[in-house]
Amino acid sequence: MSSASPSPTLAQIQASVDAWISQWDEGYFSPLSNLARLTEEVGELAREVNHSHGDKPKKACERTGSIGEELADILFVVATLANSLDIDLSEEFAKTMAKYDLRDAERWTKAT
Amino acid sequence: MSSASPSPTLAQIQASVDAWISQWDEGYFSPLSNLARLTEEVGELAREVNHSHGDKPKKACERTGSIGEELADILFVVATLANSLDIDLSEEFAKTMAKYDLRDAERWTKAT
Amino acid sequence: MSSASPSPTLAQIQASVDAWISQWDEGYFSPLSNLARLTEEVGELAREVNHSHGDKPKKACERTGSIGEELADILFVVATLANSLDIDLSEEFAKTMAKYDLRDAERWTKAT
Amino acid sequence: MSSASPSPTLAQIQASVDAWISQWDEGYFSPLSNLARLTEEVGELAREVNHSHGDKPKKACERTGSIGEELADILFVVATLANSLDIDLSEEFAKTMAKYDLRDAERWTKAT
Numbered sequence: 001m002s003s004a005s006p007s008p009t010l011a012q013i014q015a016s017v018d019a020w021i022s023q024w025d026e027g028y029f030s031p032l033s034n035l036a037r038l039t040e041e042v043g044e045l046a047r048e049v050n051h052s053h054g055d056k057p058k059k060a061c062e063r064t065g066s067i068g069e070e071l072a073d074i075l076f077v078v079a080t081l082a083n084s085l086d087i088d089l090s091e092e093f094a095k096t097m098a099k100y101d102l103r104d105a106e107r108w109t110k111a112t
Numbered sequence: 113m114s115s116a117s118p119s120p121t122l123a124q125i126q127a128s129v130d131a132w133i134s135q136w137d138e139g140y141f142s143p144l145s146n147l148a149r150l151t152e153e154v155g156e157l158a159r160e161v162n163h164s165h166g167d168k169p170k171k172a173c174e175r176t177g178s179i180g181e182e183l184a185d186i187l188f189v190v191a192t193l194a195n196s197l198d199i200d201l202s203e204e205f206a207k208t209m210a211k212y213d214l215r216d217a218e219r220w221t222k223a224t
Numbered sequence: 225m226s227s228a229s230p231s232p233t234l235a236q237i238q239a240s241v242d243a244w245i246s247q248w249d250e251g252y253f254s255p256l257s258n259l260a261r262l263t264e265e266v267g268e269l270a271r272e273v274n275h276s277h278g279d280k281p282k283k284a285c286e287r288t289g290s291i292g293e294e295l296a297d298i299l300f301v302v303a304t305l306a307n308s309l310d311i312d313l314s315e316e317f318a319k320t321m322a323k324y325d326l327r328d329a330e331r332w333t334k335a336t
Numbered sequence: 337m338s339s340a341s342p343s344p345t346l347a348q349i350q351a352s353v354d355a356w357i358s359q360w361d362e363g364y365f366s367p368l369s370n371l372a373r374l375t376e377e378v379g380e381l382a383r384e385v386n387h388s389h390g391d392k393p394k395k396a397c398e399r400t401g402s403i404g405e406e407l408a409d410i411l412f413v414v415a416t417l418a419n420s421l422d423i424d425l426s427e428e429f430a431k432t433m434a435k436y437d438l439r440d441a442e443r444w445t446k447a448t
Contacts (some may be wrong), residue, residue: 007202011119031165032368033278043267053143054257068199072208087180090119098182142255145390155379167368231347255389276365292423296432307343314343320408
């Protein structure tokens with residue numbers, strides 16, 4: 001997967017989101033409110049995935065969306081929630097990759 | 113937010129996930145199955161957020177988790193779903209930041 | 225909570241949903257597709273709850289909805305998924321009430 | 337679908353949930369906290385559906401659950417959220433059935 005535009009780091013994404021939110025007086029939502037927003041975005045992704053890869057026909061009046069767009073919206077809310085709780089996503093992602101290596105080592109069949 | 117470990121780019125995250133999944137014969141799940149996995153991870157995040165910031169007491173037998181860990185698990189599934197559909201998250205995130213700038217410009221009160 | 229209209233039983237709800245779906249040649253969606261639909265409906269509920277009880281302002285162009293409407297849509301999808309897998313919700317709900325009685329007996333403070 | 341046990345009405349379900357919650361001093365959670373709980377339960381359903389009907393293998397240590405059990409847990413939270421906001425699910429479900437009749441009349445192919 002190659003991209004014309006340079007790829008942002010997780011730290012840059014968290015900084016961009018913070019810069020964006022700091023523009024506004026309201027600041028960060030509460031954790032439960034950000035979680036609800038994440039649930040809403042995952043619901044929009046579900047609609048798109050079901051439309052493209054599931055059994056659900058789309059109503060004519062529904063706006064054209066895209067799976068990529070919904071995934072990016074989810075990234076945005078993940079970064080927002082992380083920022084609001086002072087969580088370093090880079091560090092957490094490194095831990096997750098380490099965890100997956102260990103935890104799932106026996107679950108699948110190694111490709112040869 | 114500063115991090116000791118270097119921050120991965122979205123492209124590096126997508127490449128790491130792809131390297132991890134390519135180890136296994138089963139390969140990528142179907143889009144609907146990856147979506148179900150994302151729903152499961154968001155549910156685990158909801159439990160953690162509700163425990164720390166909501167009204168729900170945690171049962172003694174529930175494993176200790178953390179919001180950061182659940183957010184990283186969500187990033188992992190987002191990257192998996194993106195890979196399986198050949199979506200470039202860097203490009204999509206750039207579009208989302210542009211969209212937010214335009215769409216929400218009037219919704220909040222500009223900080224002065 | 226009293227209602228002017230008679231209250232349907234879970235069995236009647238499952239029968240109504242079945243009658244509705246049996247009108248159409250397509251029949252029931254796959255379990256993963258119905259799950260995606262449930263995720264979508266829960267996302268719509270999240271938007272309404274966040275709007276009425278959270279921190280998120282609603283965009284002017286978003287359609288007027290209601291929490292009650294979204295809850296009923298969720299009931300509809302729950303009944304659909306149950307029907308498609310030949311699950312008797314009445315029986316399952318009876319088991320859940322029994323489980324809650326046992327499981328949570330120690331978690332909260334008994335009202336006196 | 338026939339059931340040995342009598343099927344509860346939605347009004348009875350709302351009354352049972354209210355009786356159960358009224359036992360405890362804490363009373364109803366806030367709407368955002370109940371929404372988070374619903375998100376958690378839908379996540380548990382996603383795990384079960386993915387295990388039985390998707391691509392995801394289940395870890396040996398995960399507790400045995402069932403799709404029916406998770407659907408009933410969702411009904412419980414839906415009734416809880418409805419009660420806490422004084423919503424009559426019977427009335428809302430009647431409106432939903434009416435809406436579905438109208439809205440989707442043209443989307444599928446009528447069985448003959």
